[in-house]
Amino acid sequence: MLQALRIRDFRLLWFARSVSLLGSWLLVVAIPAHVLHLTGSLAATGLTLAAEFLPPVLLGPIAGVLVDRWDRRRVMVLADVLRAVAIGLLLVVRDPGDVWLVYAALVAESVGTVCFRPAAQAHTPVVVGTGPALSGANSLNAVTDGVVRLVGGPAGGALLGVAGFHVLVWADVATYLLSAVAVLATARRTAGPRRRGGVRAVFVELGEGLVFLRGERTASALFVVNGVFLCANASLTALLVPFGVRQLGGTGGTGLVLSALGVGFLLGAPLVRVLVDRLPPGHLLGASLAGTAVGFVLLFGSASLGAALPSAVLVGAFGSLSLVVAQTLVQRVTPNPVLGRVGAVLFTGEAVATFVGALAGPVVAEATSVAAAALVACGATVFAAVLAVVLVPRSPMRVERPEPEAPSVR
Template identity: 50%
Template sequence: MRVLRVRDFRLLWMARLVAGVGAGLLVVAIPAHVYAVTGSVMATGFTLAAEYLPVFLLGPYAGVWADRWDRRRLMIATDLVHVVSVAVVLLGRTPDTVWLVYLAMLGEGTAGVLFRPAAQAHTPAVVGTGELLKDANTLSAFTTGAIGLAAPPLGGLLYATAGADAVVGVAIGCYLLSALALSRTRSRASPVSVPSPLSRTPGRARHLSALLSRTRASARDRTVRTALQQAPATRVLLVVNGVYLLANAALTALLVPFAISRLDGSTGVGYLLSALGAGFLLGAPIIRHVQLSLRAAVSGGMALVAAAFFALFNAPSLLLALIAATLVGIPGVGVLVTVQTWVQRSTPGEILGRVSAVFLTVEAAVALLGALTGPLLAEGAGLTVALNAACTLTLGAAALALRLPRRASTPWTAGNAVQAD
């Protein structure tokens, strides 16, 4: 892809790739480690809660920091926090010390919530807001799908064959490589000039105190709200995306019990997840050639996702279920790329980190809510009712997307590109 000819993006993409692999290896390995140590399903579930907690606590502030600090240095620092946090996992080897694993997951979640808005806001600064931005987001989506497909089972296999020490060691190596790649990119001026907390001037503590005070004020001020009020498409997109991801989280939480009870047991789970990942990979290159308005891309994509999920959960055979699962991923990646690219294109650079953090915080909130309400509804009304209710909610998000402006241009048809090195 042409965007890989841009040196700084190439390094940024490589950093996100290896960091994503490191995080993906832990998805299966850490819960497996906790379950092996404690034998408790509840204790294992706490690892997920520990990772989500920082998103709720730090989500609004993460965007402020991404806008006010040097994003390159912030991403490098979060990689190093990942290294320390993952290393702490090795200390939780008994039921009495498993709390250290939860502490490690808190650190892991904190680093992740700081890294994501910084990386999203940094991408347009590297490649510009023209055609290359679409290519950059498409490549990122493709990479995310590939990692999601391969890294978790590889982490589980590595854990089963070599133990937690090996998984943690590889993850640490990935994060160090990510930090190294980022360190080789060119430094870029911060969107807002503020005293750096890493400055070695005599007034460092005073500068840090002032920065934290401004951070708290910025998280509460009306800058982002005003920007959203003045951008009706982005405001509607925030609500639509939240409803869509709520339904998607519920569906994801129900996939495993569905596959075990309706398909081919645990083998069916593996096939189903692989089919979803394959659809995601197929969709990434397809979306590069699609030219639609914002409303058509979002509403149409969500409607196709809902239809594919309906087909999946009502399929009479494993083969048809796998075909439907593949079809879920193709429009799914289109919705993801469209939303992300629109936000990057339509938001002023000086507040892009904060607006990205708003979207990410809503995403985390509805993901946790959907993961709880989906199984809860299945317990009370049955799995079939819960699955079809979540599909209906996805279709509702598509209908809600019709409120997007009719003439809002597709998010990759305007703007200036960056010349490749």
């Protein structure tokens, strides 16, 4: 994982991604808690999550076209500035009549994230190449995600009580601005051919990305596999808090389970670096999804916190392995000129699958039971594992080792 950090531009890109992610996680608990405090409404609080789902579903593919049309470094900087301004709107939310500004701010922030995420993913292979440094870079990002999950939410909840909501908002604004500065410090890259045209040209280019996705076996298989898995994962995520409150000793026990998931992410990242370049990708992805399903069964079958915690670590480890393997495969099989569009379409599919799963899990649980809903989700995860073995190429992927693209001298 440290190989990628030897590359200056990746260090800056990694810092930008990490610091902005930490700022966002500081508000994961604080924003819903603030809305609940102002309104006392569970429905109003739940809309904070829905507001973040809307832009990826509606704008994801179009954002991918723009990422491939424009300079990705500039896209990331503008996205960070947009996110900083959007989150700054939360500073004027002081009574129930202002809550609409929360939703507007979250939608605008999510628009920025929809642009930043595919731009960063498409720019990473340009900076580090597509050889072992790429899997190391993705593994390092997975480690970062694990650390942020482990400390960000609990830290934000603790700071909310000590420092107050506005201090956390200012902290998040500062992280987005730091991210923009870090991206600006990276070297300018040689620009590709400049694309011109209006709305029609945008949709033509989007069609090019969809044609590639449909024709490229690995990428199209991952679209299906990830969709099934993330739908199942979201359904169980929606049930985790009520399950923890009823079965694991309340909110305190549930918080420990979330931390255990973060520990699992930390453990899964080194496995990616060791295994992704050595094993057949379809078998590796299928095995990691099967391991995630086993973890789900053990977690939602736990009768005590002591049994739930190692199960959550297992889910985090195999779940992170599944996601990072899929991301690395997409980056390697997709030509960089269309990687932004393909990545954005995949992100949109993930958002739709997550949204459907988050709605379906509670509905199934209400109609039957949490245990039955968990079994359905575990079955879907096993199905995703089978699809990965059948659809994703079984032979080890040829790893190219081009030098990272040279910075522009102009």
